[in-house]
Amino acid sequence: MTDREKFETICDLTTNTVGLQQGSLSYNTRKQEILVPRMVASNIAILTKDIHVTVIADIIKKDRTSVMHYRNTHKQNYASFPVYRDTFNKVFTAYNELEKIKLVFSEKEEMIRHLLDAGVKIVAKPQVKIKVISGKCKYLVPTNYLDFSKNIDIIKDSLRQYDYTYDIITI
Secondary structure (H helix, E strand, O other), rough: OOHHHHHHHHHHHHHHHHHHHHHHOHHHOHHHHHHHHHHHHHHHHHHHOOOHHHHHHHHHHHHHHHOOOOOOHHHHHHOHHHHHHHHHHHHHHHHHHHHHOOOOOHHHHHHHHHHHHHHOOOOOOOEEEEEEEEEEEEEEEEOOOHHHHHHHHHHHHHHOOOOEEEEEEEE
């Protein structure tokens, strides 16, 4: 899962938890019912997943200095702003529950078997490799340019319930 996808998941979780419409965190408004969840989602992404402020800013359609301001004022807001604190606690609890149910692979062979059963195509002479990491297991999927996009889609779909990351390695 890329940082962008991780943050989009956090945004969706935040909007569902506080009862907002999906995508509303990127609205150009400073109303408290939108601003506070936007700040909470940004800070959860920074604190738990170390997602860069430019990725967050791009998704919520703000500049990176706004996101840095959210990060810098988190402690003060948490200590003295009850609406922020309650929203942060509510969303953070939901986020932790979501992360607990994510699965990880215990053995590399199990991950390889899962990916092959899902339909990932492996080639003998790879042009590009996809590094998939889940838990302590790492596998380099050898693929070519023709199957690359399809393999990425299969990996994303088949590992939706797993805690994983992937990276692209060109040869």
